[in-house]
Each structure stands twice: as C-alpha cells, then as structure tokens.
Amino acid sequence: MSALSRKYKVQAFKAGPDFIDPMYHTAATGRPSRNLDSFMMDEGRIRNLVGYSSKDADLCIVEGVRGLYEGFSGDGDIGSTAYLAKTLGLPVVLVVNAGSLTRSAAAIINGFRDFDPDVKIAGVILNKVSGSQHSEKLDLAMRTYCKGVRLLGKIRKDSENTLEQRYLGLATLHNYDQGNIVPLERLVDTVDLDMLVDIAESFQTELPDSSPYVSRKSGLRAAVPYDDAYCFLYRENIECMQASGIDVKFFSPVKGDSLPDADMAYLCGGYPELFADKISDNKDYLEGLKQMSDEGKPILGECGGMMTLCKDMKVKSGEIYRMAGCFDATADMVGKRHGPTYVIADATPDNPLFSGTVKGHEYHYSEVQAGDSEFCFSVRRGQGISGKMDGMFRNRTVGTYLHQHALSHEDWAKGFVDSCQ
16 A cells, blocks of 8 residues: 555555554555444445545555455355455455465465355465465466466565554554555565556446535534544544534543543543553543533543543553543453454443444453443443443443444434534
8 A cells, every 4th residue: 555655546445343454554545544344334335435535546445354255254245355345346356375385375266266256356466475486386376277367476474574563453553654654565566566556447336425424513522532542443433523513622641631621522442551550640631521421411432431431440460540430430451352243232222322223343351340330232242341231321421342333323423412412
C-alpha cells in the first residue's frame, strides 16, 4: 500500500473486526482505512461503505483475515474474505506461505482456486522464499501445475523487517506517519506492482457512494478520548455521530487533558491498563466522567473504556488504581485471553442506549468483578461480563466488553441523541 501510494490514491480496507491493522494502512496510504465485516454488516452496507469511502480513490485494497475462506462458521461464507470478494466483485491476490514448499505450493493454489469457482483468484504472491534454488523450483512448479495463474512475485524470508507485537496484536500506531512504513517497502521490491494494478483495472464494479449514515441536526457534543490508552475505535462510529449533528471532541487523558464540556462521552477500548497510573492521576478526567454519569448524560464504555468506568483497575503486577467509579466494580487484568469472538446480544428493555439484537465482537485479557451491578445485554453468543450477561449500566452509563460497529445498526447514534433529549 505504501509503495503504491507514491503513484496512486489508495483506499485501504481490512476484513474482519481489527483495530490495529487499519492503523498501519492509514499510515501507509495517508487515508483512513475501513473495516468490512459481513457478520456485523449486511451486503448493502458493505457495498455502500466501500463506494462512499473510495469515491476519489484510484485503487482499493482489502487486506483479508486469516485464510481466504475462514469465517463465522465452518460451512458458510459469512465473516470471510471470500464473501467480501464476491459481494464487491473484486479479484483476489492470494499470498501463499511457500516456506519449505515447492509442488505443494501449487497444490495449495489449485485447491484454493477450485474450492469456490465464484471467487476469482487472479494472482499469487509467494511468501517466505528462502533462496535462488527454492525460487527456481517454485517457478517450475507454477509453470507446470498452475496454468492461468499470474505470479506477481516472490518475497524472501526476512527476519530483520519485523514489527513490534504485544498481546492483542501488533503494537498500536497513532501518529499515522508513513515513515514508519517506508522501511518495509523493500520487502515488495520483487513484486510486480504494475501487474497488480493491471489486475485491479481488469475488474469493474458499480457501488453506491451516498452517505451510509442517518442524518440529523442534534447540535450535541461528544467527548471522545483518543490516545495510546484509548485507540480501538471504528472510524465509522465517529462519522455516524457526526452525521447526527454531534460535534466530536477528541482529547488525551494520558497527556493530562480534562474531560471536555459535552453532552455525552464515548470511551473506546485500547490499553488503559498500560497507562493506569496516568489515568488514575488525571482526577479532572475521572471526576468529570463520574459527574457526567450522575447527571444522567449518556456514556458508552467499550472494553478498556468500561474498565475506566469501574471503581478500580487491578493491573498485571497486582497494583490497584482508582478509576472513575461510575460502577461499583473492579476490572482485573487476569492475563487470560477471552476471544477474539463474534458476539450476538439482546438489549434488555431498560437498556438506555440500544434496543433489539446487536452484533459485535469481544477480545480482552481482563475480567470484571461486577458485584451487584445491573446488566442491559443478554448474550446469546460470546461471553460477556458474567453469566452470559453484559453491559453494566447505571443511569444512562453503559459499560460493556462488546465492541460495536456503527454500520451493524440501522441508526447507531439514535440512543445517544434520544438520551440527551
């Protein structure tokens, strides 16, 4: 994406519920990357979002998730990269781990080609090629067994160009500086980017490009923390708020910013446990959240945001830090992984922000000791906070492990606006 962006306007997308990969896409292209998820979004919204966000782009690239055909279930397309390719009418460039393989790489490619004839595999990139002898054998195998498949290039094994990782994936990237990506461009020196563009140009698809959000003029303001602690955020959720006339004010609690004067707050997930000391020291922020909650203003805290709304946060070292206290609960970094998994939940009648059935995902290494907290989500699929229940709530404050995408709803921002009115 970075190399192509030197010549083209590249619009990036990520298949599935991933917050970190789009950060790297955004740095590589200079354009906000988008998530496409066929579990959370129906076909019409997927097509609309791609058309809307790529109106002025030259080239769209969708990074897949896991294997091409992996999805929600073992016998269906939903949630898979293949589903997106068919829904959008896009060709697939298959990246094959060819480490220690020659003819078997050809067998893998042919297996993927034959598995679903409606998925158009237009090219292949072979990854983890060890040397010239390995490369020559792969060329021979491709010529002999994979006729009609265009080989775009072979990427050599490279242990030097690696990216830092932590327990939820790649290290987060917030300054969106292409300089972080440029050193990796030499990995694709052996890939024929002109051939890639030629493949893209050979496929044409018509997509709706109107705004996918409900529009209203609410005149409201939302406080949204965004920094190293709060960064797992779908751009579409912010755009959905803005389409409803909500003025979104970003700020950084980690840097000591106070809670802005606002009608509501939206606290996304991230790594608050890594900055618990700074968050705990920011009394203006925490006391502002508690006051906002006591006044009945709507607050949504997702995962790490929910942890901030608890009374305390216990980090991995055993230290306990004071948090906002909107809920009489303790968030505990137990180090046990929960997810990633898709979630289906039903909002209870007293849910202050959402109604009906909602979809999303959860992925966390914490648990919440919720005490006698009330819940406003009944979980059909997923874990939730306790006993298949999620969404602690008090007044109009909701804390949940559920990450939602605005386009999984008809009108995601409606509950915020109605609560304020």
